[in-house]
Amino acid sequence: MNRFDYVRPATVAEAVAAAAQPGSAYLAAGTNLLDLMKGGVMRPARLVDLARVPGLDAIEALPDGGVRIGARVRNSDLAYDPGFARRFPAVAEALLSGASAQLRNAATVGGNLLQRTRCAYFYDPASACNKREAGAGCDAREGENRLHAVLGWSEQCIATHPSDFCVPLVALGAVVEIEGQAGRREVPLEEFHRLPGTTPERESVLAPGELIVAVRLPGEAAGFAGHARYVxxxxxxxxxxxxxxxxxxxxxxxxxxxxxxxxLGGVAAKPWRVPEAEAVLRGARPGAEAFRRAAEAALAEARPSGDNAFKIELARRILVRALTLAAAGTPERLPALPASPHAPHPGVSLHG
Amino acid sequence: MSLSITLTVNAVPRTIALDDPRVTLLDLLRERLDLTGTKKGCDRGQCGACTVLVDGRRVNSCLALAVSLDGAEVLTIEGLAEGEVPHPVQAAFIEHDAFQCGFCTPGQIMSAVGLIREAQAGDDPERVREAMSGNLCRCGAYKGITEAVLEAQRRLAADAEEKAA
Structure with missing residues (x-):
C-alpha cells in the first residue's frame, strides 16, 4: 500500500474542501478501497476519512412515502431495517445477496455506488487497463472475458459494474444527492454511472472532490412492494x-x-434499467409469453464482448425468472438464500 | 505523522500511537498488541479468518484502517472465554468437531458470535450456512461448524431464559 496523508474532517464542508485537493480519495468503510490499495490498483495521495462527518447515518422516512438513505448507512443496517425492507423488499433482497455478512456490516451505501469493477485485468497492475491508466489498452478484450459486459461496452473497456444494490435502486428511480464545493446537486441514479466510450477511466458524473451524501427513493417506488424480487x-x-x-x-x-x-446487473458498466421492456409489459397479462417478450426487448441491443454470448440468453432467462417470482408476490420473509435461483419457491411454476 | 487513537480491546482501554495510517486493525492486533489469535489468511476480505467484532458487529479486520476506528470497542477471540471457561460457541465448536487444522477457527467462532447477536438466522441450517459464507474452511469442516453454531445459539438462548427467570 502506498503512503498517504490522512485527514479526518468534522463536517461535510470540511470533507469536500479537503477532497478537492488532487489525489484525494474518500474513505468510508474501505472494504473496496483498501483492497485496491493493497493491490496497488489505487494509490491515493490522501485519504479523507468520513468516519466523523455527521449527518450521513440516517434512514429517514420522507413525507411522500419515500426514503432518504444516508451515504454512510451500512448495507446490513439498511437491509434489516424493518420499515425499509417492507416498502422496498427487492432492495433488501439485493443487499443480502451481496458479499458476506462481515462485509455487509461494514460496507456503505455511498461506497456501494462507487465500488470499482471486478474485472481481473483492472485488478492486476501488470495488465493493460484503460480504466486504471487512460490510453494503456485493454487486455480483457483478448483475455478471459466470459463474465464481461454484453451491453453498453466499447472497444476501450468491457468491464461491468458489480453492484447488486444499484440494480433495484435504478429500477425504482433512485436519486443521488451530491455535495461539492459549488453546493448540492441531485442526479438520477440512472444517469450517475457513465458508459465507458472512449473514457472508461471516468466512471460516474462526480467531479473530483464531490461527495455522495445520500440516496433517495421516491414514495411511488413503494407501490411495487407487493410484487418485487431480485434474482x-x-x-x-x-x-x-x-x-x-x-x-x-x-x-x-x-x-x-x-x-x-x-x-439488469452484471451486464454493463452501470446498473441497466430497461424502459423498453417495461413498456412491453404495460397493460399485459402477467405470464410466460409477456415475460419472454419483455426479456427479448431488454436484451435487443446486447452483443458479446468476448466469450460471453451465453450471458445474453442467460440474462433473458433470469429476467423472466425475476418477473415470474415477482408476479407470484413478494414472500413474507426473504428466502434463506436471498436472490438465489436455487431457492425453493413454493407454489410457483418456473418451468412451464 | 503520528496519530494517537484509543481503542477498547477485549474490555481493556488502550491508547495507541500509530506512526503510519496504513496499519489495518488486523495488523494492529497481531503485530502491535500481540493478539495473534486473529488470523491473517487472504488479507483481502475474501476468507474471513481475520473476523473480529467492532462495536458488537463482525467485520473483516484486514479491510479496516485502525486509525479510522478511533474510539471503537473491539472483541477478539482472546476476549471471548470467561477465564478458563470457554464461551458457549467455543465449547460447541469442540463438541461438534467444527475444525480440523484450526487456522480459520478464530474467525469462524467470532463470525458465529456475530451471527447469533444479529439474530436473523433462527434455527434454519440453510440460513446459518448462508450467514457463515464469509468464512472459508479449507479443511471442509462446514457440517460441524453449522451444527456448532446452531447448538451454541440454543445454549445461549436457554442461558438467557434462565437468567430472565
Whole structure:
C-alpha cells in the first residue's frame, strides 16, 4: 500500500474542501478501497476519512412515502431495517445477496455506488487497463472475458459494474444527492454511472472532490412492494458477484400489469434499467409469453464482448425468472438464500 | 505523522500511537498488541479468518484502517472465554468437531458470535450456512461448524431464559 496523508474532517464542508485537493480519495468503510490499495490498483495521495462527518447515518422516512438513505448507512443496517425492507423488499433482497455478512456490516451505501469493477485485468497492475491508466489498452478484450459486459461496452473497456444494490435502486428511480464545493446537486441514479466510450477511466458524473451524501427513493417506488424480487445467478451459491442478475417490480391492477420496473446487473458498466421492456409489459397479462417478450426487448441491443454470448440468453432467462417470482408476490420473509435461483419457491411454476 | 487513537480491546482501554495510517486493525492486533489469535489468511476480505467484532458487529479486520476506528470497542477471540471457561460457541465448536487444522477457527467462532447477536438466522441450517459464507474452511469442516453454531445459539438462548427467570 502506498503512503498517504490522512485527514479526518468534522463536517461535510470540511470533507469536500479537503477532497478537492488532487489525489484525494474518500474513505468510508474501505472494504473496496483498501483492497485496491493493497493491490496497488489505487494509490491515493490522501485519504479523507468520513468516519466523523455527521449527518450521513440516517434512514429517514420522507413525507411522500419515500426514503432518504444516508451515504454512510451500512448495507446490513439498511437491509434489516424493518420499515425499509417492507416498502422496498427487492432492495433488501439485493443487499443480502451481496458479499458476506462481515462485509455487509461494514460496507456503505455511498461506497456501494462507487465500488470499482471486478474485472481481473483492472485488478492486476501488470495488465493493460484503460480504466486504471487512460490510453494503456485493454487486455480483457483478448483475455478471459466470459463474465464481461454484453451491453453498453466499447472497444476501450468491457468491464461491468458489480453492484447488486444499484440494480433495484435504478429500477425504482433512485436519486443521488451530491455535495461539492459549488453546493448540492441531485442526479438520477440512472444517469450517475457513465458508459465507458472512449473514457472508461471516468466512471460516474462526480467531479473530483464531490461527495455522495445520500440516496433517495421516491414514495411511488413503494407501490411495487407487493410484487418485487431480485434474482442473481452466481458461480457459487453465496458470497460471489453476479454473472447476471435482474430485478422486477410489478404493479398489478385487475389482473393486468399497470406498471413494471425492470433492470439488469452484471451486464454493463452501470446498473441497466430497461424502459423498453417495461413498456412491453404495460397493460399485459402477467405470464410466460409477456415475460419472454419483455426479456427479448431488454436484451435487443446486447452483443458479446468476448466469450460471453451465453450471458445474453442467460440474462433473458433470469429476467423472466425475476418477473415470474415477482408476479407470484413478494414472500413474507426473504428466502434463506436471498436472490438465489436455487431457492425453493413454493407454489410457483418456473418451468412451464 | 503520528496519530494517537484509543481503542477498547477485549474490555481493556488502550491508547495507541500509530506512526503510519496504513496499519489495518488486523495488523494492529497481531503485530502491535500481540493478539495473534486473529488470523491473517487472504488479507483481502475474501476468507474471513481475520473476523473480529467492532462495536458488537463482525467485520473483516484486514479491510479496516485502525486509525479510522478511533474510539471503537473491539472483541477478539482472546476476549471471548470467561477465564478458563470457554464461551458457549467455543465449547460447541469442540463438541461438534467444527475444525480440523484450526487456522480459520478464530474467525469462524467470532463470525458465529456475530451471527447469533444479529439474530436473523433462527434455527434454519440453510440460513446459518448462508450467514457463515464469509468464512472459508479449507479443511471442509462446514457440517460441524453449522451444527456448532446452531447448538451454541440454543445454549445461549436457554442461558438467557434462565437468567430472565
Amino acid at each position: 442473481k445467478l452466481r458461480e457459487r451459491t453465496s458470497y460471489a458477484f453476479a454473472v447476471v442478475s435482474a430485478t422486477a417490480g410489478l404493479r398489478l391492477e385487475d389482473g393486468a400489469i399497470a406498471e413494471a420496473r425492470l433492470a
